[in-house]
Amino acid sequence: MNKLKIAIQKSGRLNEDSIGILKSCGIYIDNGIDQLKASATNFPIDVLYLRNSDIPQYLEDGVVDIAIVGENLLIEKDKNVEIVEHLGFSKCRLSLAVPKEVEYTGPQFLQGKKIATSYPNTLTQYLKKNNVEAEIHVISGSVEIAPNIGLADVICDLVSSGSTLFKNGLKEVEEILSSDACLVKSVLLSPEKQELLDILLFRLRSVMRAKSSKYVLMNVPNDKIQEVSDLLPVLKSPTVMPLAIEGWSSLHSVIDEKKFWEVIDKLKEAGAEGILIIPIEKMVL
Structure with a gap:
């Protein structure tokens, strides 16, 4: 098998x-x-x-x-x-960082500088693209310590939150790529x-x-169903189910969560009430 x-x-x-x-x-x-x-x-x-x-x-x-x-x-x-x-x-980014007291003026600042990194090939391509010549020191780990021990003027390393840079007295000055x-x-x-x-x-x-979608339910006056439906960033036409209260319906749909927050106020203005947003575990199309 x-x-x-x-x-x-x-x-x-x-x-x-x-x-x-x-x-x-x-x-x-x-x-x-x-x-x-x-x-x-x-x-x-x-x-x-x-x-x-x-x-x-x-x-x-x-x-x-x-x-x-x-x-x-x-x-x-x-x-x-x-x-x-x-x-x-x-998610992370490969960035250049310098000591926080240093004034970074752009890629040409790197000319002649010593740069410590675990990503020499990517850094070399970046320097070449910007017509900069620098001295690259390849380090397999703990790159952020290089400026503090005099090994390098600049580092090129992966950054997520930036907290490690901050703890080592460094600041991020240039993003080379996102990943x-x-x-x-x-x-x-x-x-x-x-x-x-x-x-x-x-x-x-x-x-x-x-992960990027949510199941939404809301109560809507029957005479506002079309208006509310037109506002919803949905995959297809929403499902409409009558409520026990005459003149009202429950409107159900799958939405893009990010787009939903852009229209939430308009939905309420259009008459939608009791809005529920529920996570979806799987969505098969």
């Missing part, structure tokens, strides 16, 4: 989010403590827990079929792999395994669609 081999980061936030989204897709991984390979109990997939930086090479070589990795890593490693879906979690987690596949994937991937993608997209 064919099985997909998926690589995920063996520890850290990306690991937790990756396992979480698989679980949301109804895929449960039977793994023990410190186990580097595990199987799903109800889907033909094996999970390999690998060092993050090694995953793109495993994909290119076809050792694993698919993986969940940050787009920033794919850009840095520049391997022959294919992004299948942006997953929207583990989120991606589902990536090997270009060597067989047709049989592509069929399994298509099933997984169907589940993933249903979960992701549900």
Whole structure:
């Protein structure tokens, strides 16, 4: 029986989010403590827990079929792999940072400077694009300490909340790229395994669609149903159900949550009352 081999980061936030989204897709991984390979109990997939930086090479070589990795890593490693879906979690950005007392004046500030980073290839491309020559120091971890020990004038590192920079007396001055987690596949994937991937993608997209949507219910006077319906940012026409109170109906629909908040005041002005917003676990179209 064919099985997909998926690589995920063996520890850290990306690991937790990756396992979480698989679980949301109804895929449960039977793994023990410190186990580097595990199987799903109800889907033909094996999970390999690998060092993050090694995953793109495993994909290119076809050792694993698919993986969940940050787009920033794919850009840095520049391997022959294919992004299948942006997953929207583990968002971060690769940015330049300098000591907070330093006045940053733009990319030309970097000319002749020493820059510490774990992303030398991405940084090199950025410097080349801006016609800047700088001295790159490659560090595998704790990049933010480099200016404090005199190793570098500037750092180029991943930033999420910015709290680590702040704690080390640094400030973010330039964003080089933004990134989120991606589902990536090997270009060597067989047709049989592509069929399994298509099933997984169907589940993933249903979960992701549900996260950005909400089920909404509201009570509306019958003579205001059309006006309220026209205001709703819905997928299709809403469901209308009569209430026990004469002249009123309950209006049900699925909405984009972000767009809903743009029209909430207009809905109330149009006569909608008792508005309920309910999370959706899965949404299959």
